[in-house]
Every structure is written in C-alpha cells, then in structure tokens.
Amino acid sequence: MSSRRIFARPARFAAIAPYLWMMLFFLVPFAFVLKISLSQTAIAQPPYDPLFDLTAGWEALKTALAALSIDNFRLLISDDIYVFAYVRSLTVAVTATALLLLIGYPIAYGMARLPRSWQAVAMVLVIVPFWTSFLIRIYAWINILQHDGLLNQILLALHLVSQPVVWLSTDSAMYIGIVYSYLPFMILPLYATLAKMEPALEEAAGDLGAPPWQVFWLVTFPLSLPGVGAGVLLCFIPIVGEFVIPDLLAGSNALMIGQTLWLEFFTNKDWPVASAAAIVLLVVLLVPLLLYERLQKRQLEQGR
Amino acid sequence: MRKVSRLSRFNIASLALGLAFLYLPILILVIYSFNASRLVTVWGGWSLRWYHEFFNDRAMIEAAWMSLRVAVSSATIATLLGTLAAVALSRGERFRGRTLFSGMLYAPLVMPEVITGLSLLLLFVALNAERGFWTVTIAHTTLTMCFVAVVVQSRLGSLDRSLEEAAMDLGCDPARAFVAVTLPLIAPAIVAGWMLAFTLSLDDLVIASFTTGPGSATLPIRIYSEVRLGVKPEINAICTLVIALIAIVIVIASLASKLSSSRGESAAPL
Numbered sequence: 001m002s003s004r005r006i007f008a009r010p011a012r013f014a015a016i017a018p019y020l021w022m023m024l025f026f027l028v029p030f031a032f033v034l035k036i037s038l039s040q041t042a043i044a045q046p047p048y049d050p051l052f053d054l055t056a057g058w059e060a061l062k063t064a065l066a067a068l069s070i071d072n073f074r075l076l077i078s079d080d081i082y083v084f085a086y087v088r089s090l091t092v093a094v095t096a097t098a099l100l101l102l103i104g105y106p107i108a109y110g111m112a113r114l115p116r117s118w119q120a121v122a123m124v125l126v127i128v129p130f131w132t133s134f135l136i137r138i139y140a141w142i143n144i145l146q147h148d149g150l151l152n153q154i155l156l157a158l159h160l161v162s163q164p165v166v167w168l169s170t171d172s173a174m175y176i177g178i179v180y181s182y183l184p185f186m187i188l189p190l191y192a193t194l195a196k197m198e199p200a201l202e203e204a205a206g207d208l209g210a211p212p213w214q215v216f217w218l219v220t221f222p223l224s225l226p227g228v229g230a231g232v233l234l235c236f237i238p239i240v241g242e243f244v245i246p247d248l249l250a251g252s253n254a255l256m257i258g259q260t261l262w263l264e265f266f267t268n269k270d271w272p273v274a275s276a277a278a279i280v281l282l283v284v285l286l287v288p289l290l291l292y293e294r295l296q297k298r299q300l301e302q303g304r
Numbered sequence: 305m306r307k308v309s310r311l312s313r314f315n316i317a318s319l320a321l322g323l324a325f326l327y328l329p330i331l332i333l334v335i336y337s338f339n340a341s342r343l344v345t346v347w348g349g350w351s352l353r354w355y356h357e358f359f360n361d362r363a364m365i366e367a368a369w370m371s372l373r374v375a376v377s378s379a380t381i382a383t384l385l386g387t388l389a390a391v392a393l394s395r396g397e398r399f400r401g402r403t404l405f406s407g408m409l410y411a412p413l414v415m416p417e418v419i420t421g422l423s424l425l426l427l428f429v430a431l432n433a434e435r436g437f438w439t440v441t442i443a444h445t446t447l448t449m450c451f452v453a454v455v456v457q458s459r460l461g462s463l464d465r466s467l468e469e470a471a472m473d474l475g476c477d478p479a480r481a482f483v484a485v486t487l488p489l490i491a492p493a494i495v496a497g498w499m500l501a502f503t504l505s506l507d508d509l510v511i512a513s514f515t516t517g518p519g520s521a522t523l524p525i526r527i528y529s530e531v532r533l534g535v536k537p538e539i540n541a542i543c544t545l546v547i548a549l550i551a552i553v554i555v556i557a558s559l560a561s562k563l564s565s566s567r568g569e570s571a572a573p574l
Contacts, residue, residue: 010478012399015392018385018449019401022408025446029423032430103322110319113312122319124558129326131500131550133507135524136543139531140329143336146535150332183326234414241416243510248531258418265422265514275426278419285416293410 030282037072037275072276082277085260086284092246092256093239096178100235101228103179104186108227109220111187112194119195126191130184138177138248145173145249174250178239186231193227194220230299233292237285257281334547337540354541364526364542371506371523374437378444379501385445386452386501387494391482393453394460412450420447421514428515435517443515444508448501455500459493460486495560499553506546 076082111122129137144150145167152164167173197220205215221228243258255263257277265274337355341348358364389409392399412420424443425435433439463486471481509524516522521529523546530539 010482011391011395011397013392014388015396015399015405018389018392018409018453019405021385021446021449022405025424025427025442026408026412026420029427032426033419033423036426106314106318107322110315110317110322113315114319122323125323126326128554129330131503131554132330133503133524133543133546133550135507135509135527135531136333136546137329139527139535139539139543140333142531142535143333143540144329180325180329183322187322237414238416241418243416243418244528258416261418261422271426274422278422281416282419289411289414292414293407296410297406 033275033278036272037279038069039272040069040071072272073280075273076276076280081255082257082260085255085257086280088254089240089242089257090284092174092178092242093236096175096182096239097232097236099175099179100182100186101232104183104190104231107183108187108190108194111191112197123188123191126184126187134181135244137181138245141173141177141180142168142248145176168249169251171250174246177245177249178242181245182235182239185234189230189234190224190227193224197223226295226299229291230295233288233295237288237292240285241281330547333540334544336537337544339537339540342537354537355545357538358541358545361538364523364538367521367523367526368542370437370520374440374444374512374522375502375505378441378448378505379498381441381445382449382501383452383494383498386449386497387456387490389449389453390456390460394457409450409453412447413454417508417510421511424511425514435515436520439515439517440512440520440522443511444501444505447508447511448504451500451504452494452497455497456490456493459490463489492560496557499557503550503553506550 107126111119111126114122142149147164147166147168149167151167152161155161155165156163201219201223202215205219206212210218240256241258242256243262246256247259247262261274261277261281264270264277336347338350338352339347340351340353389405393402393406393409396402421443424439424446428435428439467485467489468481471485472478476484507524508522509528512522513525513528516525523542527539527542530536
C-alpha cells in the first residue's frame with residue numbers, strides 16, 4: 001500500500017549523513033592516492049611534490065597536468081621486488097583460501113548437521129574467536145611455534161622429532177596463522193547455505209542408490225556454491241593485502257605486497273611509489289571486489 | 305541408518321577438531337599469562353607478576369587508555385551512522401546514488417586494511433589535519449559503520465513490515481512509527497553493532513598505524529612493536545586482559561540478542 005511509500009521518503013533522508021561521511025572518508029581519499037601516485041618523489045614534508053593547486057586557476061592546472069608522471073607505475077613493473085610481491089601475494093592468497101575451504105567445509109558441514117539447538121551454540125563458538133583480537137591470536141601462535149615453544153616440546157616428548165623444528169619465520173607458520181585467523185570468515189557463509197539446505201534432497205539421492213561421496217559431490221556441494229563463493233571472496237581479498245600475519249610469522253626473504261607497501265611507506269618514506277603500489281593492488285582486487293558486492297546484494301535480496 | 309551414523313561421527317570429529325584448533329592457542333596464552341617464570345616457555349608456577357608489571361608500565365597504560373577512548377567514540381558515531389545507512393538501504397527503496405552508496409558500504413568490509421589506511425592518511429595530510437585521537441577515531445568510524453550497517457540491515461530485513469504499516473494506519477507519522485515501533489525492535493541489533501564496532505576498533509593495528517600521530521599509539525600498535533622484538537611474558541598478561549574485556553562485551557551482546565529472541569523474533573546473525 002501507499003504507507004510503504006510514505007515511509008520511503010524520510011528513510012531516504014537517513015542516507016544523507018552516512019553518504020556524505022563515506023564520500024569524504026572513503027571515496028575522496030582514493031582521489032588523493034591517485035594524485036600522489038602520479039607525483040614525483042621528493043625529500044620534503046610531506047614527502048612528495050604538491051601537484052596541483054585548484055586555486056591557482058586553469059593555466060596552472062594545465063601545466064600541472066602536463067607534469068603528471070607515470071614513473072612510479074613504470075617502476076612497479078620494472079622492479080622485480082614489486083612484481084614478485086604481487087605474484088607472491090596472489091599465490092599465498094590462492095593457497096590459503098584453498099586450505100581454508102578444505103578445513104572450513106567439514107566444520108561448517110558438521111555444524112549444519114547438528115540438532116537445531118546445538119547449531120546456535122556452535123555458531124557462537126565459531127564467532128567468539130573472531131571477536132577476540134586478531135593480533136592476540138597471531139601472538140598466541142608465536143608462543144606455540146617458537147623454538148622452545150609448546151609445539152616443539154610436544155613433538156620432542158612424543159619422540160616424533162629428535163631436535164626442535166624451526167617453525168617461526170617459515171611459510172608453514174604463515175599459513176597456520178592465516179588459516180587460523182580467517183577460518184570463521186570461511187565457516188560462517190558455508191554454514192549459512194548448508195543449514196538452509198533441504199536434507200530431503202540428500203536423503204533422496206541416497207535412497208536412489210548414490211554412495212555418500214556421490215551424494216556430497218553431486219547434490220550437497222553444488223547446492224552450497226553460493227556459500228563457497230562468499231567464503232572464498234571474504235577470505236581471498238583481504239589475504240592478498242595481508243600485512244600483520246606474514247610480517248610476524250613468515251620469513252623476511254619473500255614479502256607480500258601489503259608488507260612491501262608498508263615498508264615503502266614507513267621505512268623508505270616513498271609515498272608516491274607506495275600510492276602507485278596501492279592503486280595497482282586495488283586494480284588487481286577490483287574484479288573480486290565487484291563479485292563480492294554482487295554476491296552480497298543477491299544474498300540480501302534472497303534474505304528478504 | 306548405518307550410513308547416517310558414520311557420517312555424523314565424521315561430522316562430530318571435524319567439528320571438535322575445528323573448535324579445538326580455534327580455542328587451544330588462546331587458552332594456552334591465558335594460562336601462560338599466569339606463569340611466574342621469566343621464560344615464556346618454562347612453567348614456574350602460578351603468579352600475577354606480569355599483570356603487576358603491566359599496571360606499572362606507563363606507556364602501555366596510556367596506549368590502552370587511548371584505545372579505549374577511540375573505541376568508545378568511534379563505535380558510538382559508527383552506530384549512529386551505520387543505523388541511518390541501514391534504514392536508508394532497507395526502507396528508502398530507490399534513491400539517487402543508491403548503488404554507489406551500498407558499494408561504498410560493502411567495500412571496506414573486505415578491502416585490505418593497508419589500502420584503507422594509506423588512503424585515509426593521504427587525505428589527512430592533504431587536509432593538514434593534526435594526526436592523533438580524532439584521525440584514528442574518524443578512520444575507525446569509517447570502517448566499523450559498514451559492519452554496523454550490515455548487522456542492522458539484516459535485522460531490518462527480517463522484520464515484519466506490517467507492524468510499521470499498522471502503526472501508520474493507526475495515525476503515526478513515519479518518524480513516530482520508526483521511533484515507537486521499529487527502533488525498539490532493532491535495538492538488539494544496534495547494541496550488537498556497537499559491540500562489534502567497539503571490538504573491531506580495539507583490535508585494529510594497520511589502519512591505526514597509518515592514521516595516528518607520534519605520541520598517540522593505540523594498544524595494538526604498542527603490542528605489535530613489543531611482539532616484533534620477541535615474546536615477553538607481560539604481553540601474555542595484556543592479551544589476557546583484552547580477551548577478558550572482549551568476553552564481557554560478548555556476554556552483554558548475547559544477552560541483548562537473547563532479549564530479542566525471547567520476544568519471539570529470530571535473532572540477528574551476529
């Protein structure tokens with residue numbers, strides 16, 4: 001009825017404040033990143049040449065535009081460090097996301113098959129670590145993985161190894177850290193689709209003579225694809241830009257792009273190159289980001 | 305029947321292993337925070353000395369205080385803005401720039417923090433804003449209002465619209481119907497959103513590092529610089545205190561959502 005429409009008008013006004021906020025503090029900043037990525041590196045405070053001054057008029061703007069340089073971007077392509085960093089970030093993200101899917105799926109499946117009342121409990125148990133500080137959880141693993149840490153103590157006591165294994169500063173440690181931190185992000189969307197699934201479909205497939213693996217592969221898994229997609233994107237995109245976990249757990253010889261960017265920014269103080277690296281990272285992530293947005297929108301519409 | 309029971313044993317095993325994986329590291333950390341020994345790995349009996357050490361560490365206390373202030377203010381602003389955004393998205397139907405609006409609200413949820421932090425810093429430098437408490441608060445508000453918007457929006461989505469329509473049929477104007485009917489119904493989601501924003505802000509390292517100024521480090525920044533230098537038992541104690549604080553927050557949030565489910569509505573997803 002029309003009452004719906006009466007409500008719609010004031011509700012639209014509710015958008016004004018958050019809209020302006022996001023414009024100013026989310027969208028506009030990218031204009032500055034773009035601007036600085038095109039400026040020259042300078043030893044100054046702030047460490048880049050001011051590019052254009054809108055108050056100086058059109059002529060000044062034209063000369064400024066002529067002075068734009070894509071040197072920073074050229075540097076990114078020609079310098080092996082950056083190319084390797086991007087490749088490594090993508091490799092790590094793909095590997096970690098695959099591990100997360102492998103580990104998270106059985107857990108989400110187990111949750112979805114629990115009795116109703118237990119499902120809520122299991123869900124809270126999975127969410128709680130997500131609320132617990134991210135940095136603290138990584139730190140907890142440093143405690144366990146260090147040279148004389150708990151893991152080595154246990155392995156030695158069980159005589160599985162004869163001397164302590166080096167865990168810290170290795171890729172294995174980094175993958176443990178990433179899987180540990182992102183697991184709830186993978187489990188929750190998977191669980192959401194698996195819990196909604198009609199169990200009769202699986203039973204029907206079983207009654208028709210399909211062995212369990214076939215039931216899973218031909219019925220359950222295809223039906224859970226929306227959850228798989230959401231989980232994969234929710235993990236993949238942030239892992240590509242991950243900084244803290246590789247910095248604390250992985251070795252320092254092969255950096256991911258998030259670390260390279262951070263170093264360039266804080267240690268080398270090369271803001272223009274760091275900005276250019278951020279722009280390239282954003283472009284690399286644009287496709288998955290748009291996919292995520294579309295998926296999110298579809299799920300919200302379904303939920304209605 | 306036999307097939308089903310074998311399957312569920314596998315389910316239970318994977319679930320138990322998964323939960324053990326999620327909780328054991330935190331549990332170990334908490335236990336070792338009470339370790340009397342200076343060596344983090346050697347058990348020297350129960351003691352509170354590292355808590356004592358923390359409360360005498362001025363720099364850490366100041367950082368913790370800064371973090372708490374930022375978390376409370378940014379969570380409050382974010383809850384206000386995020387709720388408005390959720391109302392606009394789920395009740396405003398179509399409006400100009402709606403797609404851009406929802407895109408801007410979803411992007412920060414997954415965007416690598418390094419990019420968000422870098423872009424905000426460049427904005428603050430361009431605006432010549434003095435970096436410190438307010439710049440970190442603004443940055444955290446921008447990130448966390450998106451989470452609040454998602455939580456509140458999903459609650460609004462599951463709400464029966466006929467309740468609002470009934471209120472208006474009985475003569476309420478839309479604003480009154482919202483305050484008298486809708487707001488109490490979504491209150492648990494708003495509380496949960498505030499809690500989520502609070503813990504996210506308390507936890508954030510990357511964005512805070514980019515947007516803070518000298519002399520106003522937050523707790524994660526301090527912890528991070530200590531951890532990089534090696535494991536210190538004092539950090540175990542600080543981490544345990546943070547975990548305890550968050551546990552309290554979770555208990556309040558779950559009480560809020562229980563309150564809503566006891567009214568006979570489905571609970572919010574968070």
